[in-house]
Amino acid sequence: MSSLVQGIRDNMMKILRFEEDRTDLENLAVLSRVGMKVASAFSSELDADATSASSTALIDLGLRLSEATAHGALTEIILHNTSGYSIILAINDEYLVFGGLKNVYRIGYYLGYLRELAKKLNILISGDEITDMTLSLEESERIKLKREQEEEEIIAIVKPSVEEDKAALDDLLGFLDDWEKVGTEIEENEATNENNVVSIPKSIGLEYEKQLEHSTESREIPTQVTPTTESTESQFKVYEDEIPPVPLEDYTPMEIEEDESIQEPQIVQEQP
Numbered sequence: 001m002s003s004l005v006q007g008i009r010d011n012m013m014k015i016l017r018f019e020e021d022r023t024d025l026e027n028l029a030v031l032s033r034v035g036m037k038v039a040s041a042f043s044s045e046l047d048a049d050a051t052s053a054s055s056t057a058l059i060d061l062g063l064r065l066s067e068a069t070a071h072g073a074l075t076e077i078i079l080h081n082t083s084g085y086s087i088i089l090a091i092n093d094e095y096l097v098f099g100g101l102k103n104v105y106r107i108g109y110y111l112g113y114l115r116e117l118a119k120k121l122n123i124l125i126s127g128d129e130i131t132d133m134t135l136s137l138e139e140s141e142r143i144k145l146k147r148e149q150e151e152e153e154i155i156a157i158v159k160p161s162v163e164e165d166k167a168a169l170d171d172l173l174g175f176l177d178d179w180e181k182v183g184t185e186i187e188e189n190e191a192t193n194e195n196n197v198v199s200i201p202k203s204i205g206l207e208y209e210k211q212l213e214h215s216t217e218s219r220e221i222p223t224q225v226t227p228t229t230e231s232t233e234s235q236f237k238v239y240e241d242e243i244p245p246v247p248l249e250d251y252t253p254m255e256i257e258e259d260e261s262i263q264e265p266q267i268v269q270e271q272p
Contacts, residue, residue: 009038013043015117055096084103119133
């Protein structure tokens with residue numbers, strides 16, 4: 001990377017301060033690809049901070065992504081944050097300009113504004129000439145990345161051995177057998193449970209029948225036929241809901257004893 005003379009860095013500081021004072025852009029700075037802050041709105045000294053270091057890592061990732069996707073050279077990176085935008089634009093292959101924007105509704109305007117600012121800085125750095133305003137991987141990095149991609153594509157597919165093929169086939173056949181058994185069981189359950197009727201095991205049915213027979217036997221009343229009922233049935237027809245009459249031979253009249261102490265009431269007649 002070619003170093004910039006102090007006079008160029010001073011002029012860049014003045015330009016950045018002027019643009020930052022009259023616009024919504026914040027933290028304007030010119031950064032190098034190696035992670036150094038070349039100039040900002042308040043300093044023209046070489047410095048390294050979190051902004052320059054993070055931007056370098058982000059640029060490296062963006063360059064690799066552009067190379068892998070064959071989208072050409074990298075020109076700008078835009079990060080949409082919760083508090084606004086972080087914008088990185090390439091000045092040339094060695095330097096770039098960084099700016100922050102909190103007024104998210106004016107991103108379209110300031111994106112074009114930063115592009116024009118990058119052109120001014122490009123002319124200042126190159127000496128009244130506009131060079132290619134893109135970032136690209138170095139030749140050594142590009143060759144290394146291309147070699148890695150080719151190695152991934154050349155990896156040969158290892159052919160499995162006969163024993164591995166046989167083991168895989170046995171596993172497949174075993175799985176199909178298990179699957180067929182499961183399917184048969186499901187079909188049997190569906191056949192026995194048609195119309196959402198759940199079948200009851202036979203053992204439970206037999207036990208229930210035994211309990212039912214036992215309860216029926218316990219409820220049966222032994223019929224004892226007496227001579228009185230026999231004679232009554234022979235003389236009268238008795239229905240199920242009726243009580244048979246009591247024969248006269250079995251009837252004992254009730255005797256009532258008279259109490260002499262009880263006198264009959266006398267009727268008293270009134271005389272005129």
